[in-house]
Amino acid sequence: MNIYNKWLQGYYKYRFIREETECNKMSWLENLLMIAGILLDVFAAMEIQGAMIAKLKKSTIIVACAVVAGLELIFYLGGYIICRLLAVNGYLENPLKYGEALAVLVLALLGVRLIVKAIKREFIQEKRRDSLIVFDYIRIVAVSSFYTAAVGCACGFVGTTIWQIITIILVISVLMVLGGLYTGLHFGFEMKTIAYVIGALLLWGVGAEIFLNRIIDFV
Numbered sequence: 001m002n003i004y005n006k007w008l009q010g011y012y013k014y015r016f017i018r019e020e021t022e023c024n025k026m027s028w029l030e031n032l033l034m035i036a037g038i039l040l041d042v043f044a045a046m047e048i049q050g051a052m053i054a055k056l057k058k059s060t061i062i063v064a065c066a067v068v069a070g071l072e073l074i075f076y077l078g079g080y081i082i083c084r085l086l087a088v089n090g091y092l093e094n095p096l097k098y099g100e101a102l103a104v105l106v107l108a109l110l111g112v113r114l115i116v117k118a119i120k121r122e123f124i125q126e127k128r129r130d131s132l133i134v135f136d137y138i139r140i141v142a143v144s145s146f147y148t149a150a151v152g153c154a155c156g157f158v159g160t161t162i163w164q165i166i167t168i169i170l171v172i173s174v175l176m177v178l179g180g181l182y183t184g185l186h187f188g189f190e191m192k193t194i195a196y197v198i199g200a201l202l203l204w205g206v207g208a209e210i211f212l213n214r215i216i217d218f219v
Contacts, residue, residue, distance in 0.1 A: 026103075026155050026158055026159070026160040028161070028164055028168075030206055030209070030210070031155070031160060031164065031165050031168055032168055032172075033202050033203075033205065033206045034103075034107065034151055034202075034203065034206050035072075035148070035151075035165075035168050035169055035172050036172055036199075036202055037107070037110070037111070037114075037199045037200070037202035037203035037206065038110065038144055038147050038148055038151065038199070038203070039068075039072070039144065039172050039173060039176045039199075040114070040176065040195045040196065040198060040199030040202070041114060041117075041140065041143075041144045041195075041196070041199060042068055042140070042141055042144050042173070042176050042177065042180065043176040043177075043179055043180040043183075043192075043195045043199075044117075044180065044192035044195045044196060045137050045140040045141065045180065046064065046137065046176065046177050046179075046180025046181050046184065047180040047181070047183050047184035047191060047192050047195070048137075048184060048192065049064075049137050049180070049181065049184060050180060050181035050182060050183060050184025050185040051184035051185065051188045052184075053185065056181055056182070056185060060181075061177070061178065061181065064137070064177045064181065065173065065174045065177045065178070067138065067141065068141055068173045068176070068177050069169065069170050069173035069174060071138075071141055071142060071145045072141075072144070072145055072148050072169050072173050073166065073169050073170070074145070075145035075146065075148045075149035075152065076145075076148045076149060076151065076152035076165065076169060077152065077166075078149055078152065079148070079149035079150060079151070079152030079153035079156065080152035080153065080155055080156040080160075080162070080165075081156065082153065082156065083095075083099070083152070083153040083154070083155075083156030083157050084156035084157075085156075086156075086157075087099075087156060087157050092157070095157040095158075096157065096158055096159075097215075098157050099153075099154045099155070099156070099157025099158035099159075100154070100157075100158055100210055100215050101215065102150065102153060102154040102157065103151065103154035103155075103158065103207070103210055104207045104210050104211050104215065106147060106150040106151055106154060107151075107203040107204065107206055107207035107210075108203075108204065108207050110147050110200075110203050111199075111200040111201075111203040111204045111207070112200070114196040114197070114199045114200040114203070115196065115197065115200045117196050118193045118196035118197050118200070148169075180195075
């Protein structure tokens with residue numbers, strides 16, 4: 001009987017968490033702006049790479065899109081699944097609160113990081129080469145993916161429509177890679193500073209919206 005009561009309590013707690021997250025899960029617009037803000041860092045990295053190659057090959061573009069989209073998806077889903085399991089299994093008393101606070105913190109820190117990169121305006125010695133090498137940009141993409149994992153974790157606590165976020169990551173990754181490479185190829189890499197600033201503003205905007213409309217209302 002005690003086992004049945006414990007199972008029943010766990011079941012109702014699981015149902016409560018599911019119903020609560022269904023009502024408060026991240027909207028498609030919040031997901032879109034968060035992923036776009038994070039991936040503008042990738043845009044800047046690809047812009048630098050595009051400025052250093054004489055001609056873009058289809059194989060180069062396909063590999064770059066696959067690497068970026070693949071890493072972003074793996075890290076996001078990794079963070080999402082881990083934190084979702086913690087939420088639905090009751091390891092946290094109030095996963096919704098933790099998820100929203102984590103989202104605001106991560107978005108604020110990433111915005112600051114992008115502004116710092118914009119202010120530093122690192123000197124880049126431009127060297128023309130025939131092809132794009134994965135190892136030249138994978139480090140920057142990997143760092144960006146860690147922030148994506150943190151956002152995935154926050155969404156795991158709060159809840160999101162998973163097919164929607166997968167579509168957003170795939171589409172935005174491809175657009176950022178293409179946009180960065182072609183911008184660098186035709187205009188050089190000076191646009192990267194603007195990309196950093198726009199990315200920071202997007203991230204801070206979403207963070208402020210979550211803080212004002214979710215956390216303050218919740219408190």
